[in-house]
Amino acid sequence: MAKPIKETPVLRGKDAQRFSEEVKANEKKKVTKAEYKKAVAAYKELHGRFNIL
Numbered sequence: 001m002a003k004p005i006k007e008t009p010v011l012r013g014k015d016a017q018r019f020s021e022e023v024k025a026n027e028k029k030k031v032t033k034a035e036y037k038k039a040v041a042a043y044k045e046l047h048g049r050f051n052i053l
Contacts, residue, residue, distance in 0.1 A: 011019050031039075
């Protein structure tokens with residue numbers, strides 16, 4: 001039988017501040033065309049191999 005999934009803890013204090021800063025910094029990052037093409041190719045391979053969605 002599977003183990004139950006525990007509730008996700010709420011971030012507080014310095015952890016919450018650091019997480020918020022990392023999210024804001026990552027929102028501004030752009031993916032290069034090469035990275036995008038690589039991700040699409042990986043998706044297509046997995047989709048074909050495992051027939052996902």
